[in-house]
Amino acid sequence: MARTSFAATFAAKIAPPEMSVYLDMAYGPSGHMQRDLGDPAILWRAAFQNSVPVGYVKVMPMSLPYDAAVPGALEVRQLYVDEGVKGAGVAATLMAWAIDTARAHDAGELYLAVFDDNVRAVRFYARHGFAKVGRFDFVTGGQVHDDGIWRLAL
Numbered sequence: 001m002a003r004t005s006f007a008a009t010f011a012a013k014i015a016p017p018e019m020s021v022y023l024d025m026a027y028g029p030s031g032h033m034q035r036d037l038g039d040p041a042i043l044w045r046a047a048f049q050n051s052v053p054v055g056y057v058k059v060m061p062m063s064l065p066y067d068a069a070v071p072g073a074l075e076v077r078q079l080y081v082d083e084g085v086k087g088a089g090v091a092a093t094l095m096a097w098a099i100d101t102a103r104a105h106d107a108g109e110l111y112l113a114v115f116d117d118n119v120r121a122v123r124f125y126a127r128h129g130f131a132k133v134g135r136f137d138f139v140t141g142g143q144v145h146d147d148g149i150w151r152l153a154l
Contacts, residue, residue: 001052001054003027006026006027006080009080015143019141021140036060045101047081055079055082059077063077066133072106074111076095076111086120108153109153110152125150
């Protein structure tokens with residue numbers, strides 16, 4: 001589900017060779033997702049429909065390149081939902097969990113990164129109170145993408 005959702009969301013933005021490299025690095029057998037599943041500092045929430053995963057989100061210690069974050073700030077990483085459930089409230093439920101989790105951990109601020117061109121996601125995060133505070137380069141293979149760094153004061 002994670003691999004499929006990322007590929008569907010960014011197929012028009014990432015060239016096929018770079019997409020393949022990124023998908024293996026992120027979701028392959030020894031990729032970031034496998035590593036993150038074993039990291040106790042990374043909190044996960046998944047959504048299921050008829051016992052099939054349709055979405056997930058991670059909340060983790062701040063790793064984005066943004067020096068103005070308060071100590072203890074957390075980061076939403078990889079909120080993705082299956083194409084078939086977009087618009088059905090799954091993402092909103094996952095985001096509510098992420099915000100509640102950050103508040104329960106007294107994070108003070110919650111950050112995330114989003115492709116500037118991902119208009120649907122940008123609107124979604126703005127509706128949930130996030131505001132763009134910075135940017136950085138997100139690299140997939142040899143392709144560089146503009147990502148916004150977004151912040152929510154808790």
